[in-house]
Every structure is written in structure tokens, then in C-alpha cells.
Amino acid sequence: xxxxxQHPSRVICKxxxxxxxxxxxxxxxxxxxxxxxxxxxxxxxxxxxxNEGSKAxxxxxxxxxxxxxxxxxxxxxxxxxxxAHPEDSSFYICSARYRASRYGYTFGSGTRLTVV
Amino acid sequence: AQSVTQLGSHVSVSEGxxxxxxxxxxxxxxxxxxxxxxxPNQGLQLLLKYTTGATLVKGINGFEAEFKKSETSFHLxxxxxxxxxxAEYFCAVSATGATNKLIFGTGTLLAxxx
Numbered sequence: 433x434x435x436x437x438q439h440p441s442r443v444i445c446k447x448x449x450x451x452x453x454x455x456x457x458x459x460x461x462x463x464x465x466x467x468x469x470x471x472x473x474x475x476x477x478x479x480x481x482x483n484e485g486s487k488a489x490x491x492x493x494x495x496x497x498x499x500x501x502x503x504x505x506x507x508x509x510x511x512x513x514x515x516a517h518p519e520d521s522s523f524y525i526c527s528a529r530y531r532a533s534r535y536g537y538t539f540g541s542g543t544r545l546t547v548v
Numbered sequence: 549a550q551s552v553t554q555l556g557s558h559v560s561v562s563e564g565x566x567x568x569x570x571x572x573x574x575x576x577x578x579x580x581x582x583x584x585x586x587x588p589n590q591g592l593q594l595l596l597k598y599t600t601g602a603t604l605v606k607g608i609n610g611f612e613a614e615f616k617k618s619e620t621s622f623h624l625x626x627x628x629x630x631x632x633x634x635a636e637y638f639c640a641v642s643a644t645g646a647t648n649k650l651i652f653g654t655g656t657l658l659a660x661x662x
Contacts, residue, residue, distance in 0.1 A: 475654045539591035
């Protein structure tokens with residue numbers, strides 16, 4: 433079945449540094465990738481949507497210069513949190529939609545980011 | 549615009565009892581509805597989805613949900629709870645438009661008591 437590999441699963445970084453999170457679709461072509469953020473005991477909030485080869489579309493209130501999304505190929509999308517601050521600490525999850533099924537979404541296992 | 553409301557942020561049942569997790573949606577167009585389960589520090593796993601056709605949808609792990617247009621509901625049920633069902637459950641609706649992004653409810657934490 434469709435699998436999305438997300439790395440790293442956990443990362444701790446210092447304030448002011450940047451962190452890159454990768455999501456790879458292992459056995460299908462992810463035409464669209466969604467990036468979510470989840471605070472403790474809360475729901476998933478969509479941050480941005482990216483289509484392969486084009487710029488990401490950010491949700492209202494999400495800083496595009498802070499959360500850089502790249503979707504350079506059909507199997508790889510990255511989220512870079514630039515100049516991270518403690519308030520960026522959260523659980524980040526990617527979701528890929530695969531070409532074969534218009535309503536098929538596969539989620540990565542998530543990345544726990546802690547900024548100290 | 550679409551939205552999802554999950555009634556009850558916490559639900560507790562006894563092992564072997566019926567599980568009922570409520571989800572109501574709002575959509576100006578025919579919705580596509582999903583239920584996902586999330587275990588701690590993990591991503592989301594699809595339980596079931598409704599797109600078109602039969603309104604009673606069967607999913608994995610014995611779960612099912614019924615799409616009721618008149619009630620704008622898509623409640624999740626399981627006849628007999630198992631300890632391994634303890635997790636967070638999210639109802640979601642897909643938005644219209646080219647991106648078809650998912651809009652999630654606030655989630656329901658299911659506890660299963662022995």
C-alpha cells in the first residue's frame with residue numbers, strides 16, 4: 433500500500449537554527465503534499481499545500497518565509513522551519529495524495545520538534 | 549466552506565461495549581468524509597471514508613460509519629470495544645477545489661476501561 437516516510441521522528445534544536453523535515457512517498461507518486469501542525473491534545477491545522485514543481489500555497493496566518501516548503505519531485509517534499517523559536521515546538525505531519533486515487537491521503541508518522 | 553464538529557472530546561467505554569463517536573459536518577456541496585485514528589506520537593491512519601454510493605461504510609478493525617445527509621452526520625461505531633482501540637479519533641471532510649484539502653475536527657480521545 434501507499435507509504436509515506438517522514439524524517440526525523442524527533443528533533444531538538446536551539447533557538448535561531450533551522451530544521452528540515454522530509455517526507456518521501458515510497459511506492460507512489462505524490463502529486464500533492466499537505467503539511468500540518470498539531471499542538472498537544474489538539475487537532476491538525478493545515479499549514480500549506482504543495483504541488484510538485486510549483487510553489488506551495490500557505491494557509492492564512494502561516495508565515496511562508498518561516499516555514500519553507502519544497503516539493504521538487506513526485507516523491508519528496510520538505511518543510512524547513514527557519515530561525516526556530518520555542519513557540520515553533522510542535523508535532524508536524526505531512527500527508528500525500530496519490531495520483532491513483534483522488535481522495536486517497538497517506539500520512540507520515542510525524543516529527544516532534546522541540547526548540548530550546 | 550466545509551467544517552467538522554466532533555461532539556465529546558473524551559469518550560470512555562468499557563471493554564466489549566459499544567463505541568460511538570459523533571461527527572457532524574457542514575458543507576455546501578456533497579461532502580467526502582473520513583475517519584482517522586492517531587496513536588500517541590504517530591501519524592494518522594485511515595479507518596474508513598465515504599465518497600459516494602452506499603451510505604454505510606465499513607472500515608478496518610471492525611469500525612463502521614453511516615453517512616446521514618438529513619442529519620449532516622457521519623458517526624463512527626464499533627459493536628465491541630477492545631483495549632487496543634484506545635486512541636485519538638479524527639473526523640475530516642474534504643474541501644472542494646483543486647487541492648481537495650482535508651478539514652479536521654477537534655478529535656475525540658477514546659479510553660477503553662478493562
